[in-house]
């Protein structure tokens with residue numbers, strides 16, 4: 001199997017879910033082995049989409065380098081991974097990738113419009129040397145070696161609209177486009193005030209998220225089990241930080257971006273892909289997470305689940 005990029009540059013614009021700021025994203029072709037690289041327009045800072053670039057994984061995956069931050073990269077990353085696109089440059093003129101409809105569907109449409117081109121270099125799959133596990137009692141991800149990628153997910157929540165949702169999926173491009181890319185992010189109305197006070201969900205609305213009231217969703221669902229489908233979509237986007245398609249069975253229960261990142265770092269270590277800089281980068285990420293947590297005095301994440 002060869003690597004792929006897109007045929008021509010394409011752009012899309014919209015509001016960021018957390019920042020509430022409008023940003024324009026331009027996706028362009030990139031050479032073989034470039035991977036996915038984000039670029040902030042104003043500073044020209046380039047941030048490779050790799051585990052060591054993650055500076056925050058609360059409620060969304062944020063990449064950073066020096067003082068530049070690009071928030072909520074996961075749905076665009078999932079779209080590229082789901083369509084088998086290995087190499088692209090993503091230029092952003094704001095702090096966050098637009099939420100659009102809260103799913104990966106608009107990014108899939110954008111990348112499909114750009115067209116896909118096969119490149120000369122071979123795609124290198126990533127195999128696991130041994131099973132791994134991250135997390136604790138109620139929230140964990142287990143990963144075992146396999147010939148192909150499979151994601152099995154259990155989402156448990158006492159909200160009546162969610163309950164227990166279980167899905168096992170072996171990705172194909174068609175099923176990704178039809179059954180997973182359109183699944184939207186979700187949040188609880190009861191958390192909205194506190195999240196906004198803490199600089200989160202400022203661009204969130206019924207247009208870009210499923211909003212859950214006390215008894216049910218305030219907007220209609222695209223799938224009966226849209227919530228677990230979105231969790232799988234997020235996991236796919238975060239796994240794409242490894243830069244190579246994974247041959248493994250990923251079994252998750254009540255995960256979120258922070259746990260996904262723990263998994264990605266564990267896979268990277270086990271597969272011997274860790275770069276020398278990685279230890280420094282994750283120390284910086286941990287320091288920044290602690291600093292941000294301290295700044296949000298009084299901020300308590302929703303119990304049991306990372307909602308977005």
Ligand SMILES: [Zn+2]
Pocket residue numbers: 074075185230234308
């Ligand atoms: Zn998401």
